[in-house]
Amino acid sequence: MRLRKDVNVYLFDPTRKYFHIVIEMENVPGALRNVLEVMHGIGLNVLGSFSSVDGSARLGVWSGFVEDDEHTAWDLKQRLGASPFVHDAMVVESRQGFLVDGVHFPLAFNTGTRAVMMGAKSLANMLSTVNEKFGTGGNVILFEEGRTYGKDLGEEYLLKLGADFILSNFAEVVKLYQALGWFRVEKVRFDPAEGKVVVDAAESFECEGVESRVPRSHFVRGHLEGMVTAWLGKPMESKETLCAAKGDRVCEFTLTPRGP
Ligand SMILES: [Zn+2]
Incomplete structure (x- = not known):
């Protein structure tokens, strides 16, 4: 089993179209499964993702870099937003095959302590x-x-x-x-x-x-x-x-x- 932990920073391939999808959903059993089924139905190829939830919070977040060349960001937002569990969906499209995480900030350990990444x-x-x-x-x-x-x-x-x-x-x-x-x-x-x-x-x-x-x-x-x-x-x-x-x-x- 490969145990390396990858954090999405950027992707670049001018021949491909990527999206960054961030979904805020109800923190209830079955919500994540439903969202993943919607993405599977659309045919999205998930390249890397994370999900997080604050134990005391009502909402959870799933965030991922995906590849897809058939839909627009607007289409994806509508399709994902139609799930009864989804509170809000943000979809950012790559530019000429370049997708960077310009959404999340700050980075933090799961303990809440702010972190910075360096090579x-x-x-x-x-x-x-x-x-x-x-x-x-x-x-x-x-x-x-x-x-x-x-x-x-x-x-x-x-x-x-x-x-x-x-x-x-x-x-x-x-x-x-x-x-x-x-x-x-x-x-x-x-x-x-x-x-x-x-x-x-x-x-x-x-x-x-x-x-x-x-x-x-x-x-x-x-x-x-x-x-x-x-x-x-x-x-x-x-x-x-x-x-x-x-x-x-x-x-x-x-x-x-x-x-x-
Ligand atoms: Zn040494």
Whole structure:
């Protein structure tokens, strides 16, 4: 099974006609099925979609990029709007085969926290530039930036989940890095007595495709340090004990309590 998560940003093929369809519907059983049946009846080819609903809300949203060369945006809006479950339908047609999501804003995690998307490779290049231009001083900057972000996010999770839950479900909660696309969480070891944490991170965006003689992850390492410091409520010290940029299979981060 392909497990990559795709987010619709744009499509471009001058020989094709695309539509962006956003449907606001009643949040009741059977509504989404009905809407999908209407789209199937029209013969739309769905290329990518998401649906979301606020648990307490009366309405849900389905949004998708579709391909179709037989209908106009007006036709589709009428057909979809005729469903008894549809509250409102928005249909945007591509221009010369170019369709961009100029509808949704802001992006947010399902927790409601606003998010921005960046290409992982470009972000990794940005971090590399700091390392190349400023050497070890640059690495300290990257580490501090990561630690600030990690502490922020760690405190947010602490507030939402509580320390007890995090400590007893440590490996599960660390998977949030995978949910954010930073790295695949291959293994997490947490020793509560010693306060030691070891995280094996596969395909980390910061180190993937990079070659280095020394461990290369400063931003992600700082982030983990900030995060775990917030969760355990005591200052931690982090080391990247294995690094994919050096040729190791994964980047392994080892965190231990700082000082006496
Ligand atoms: Zn690494």
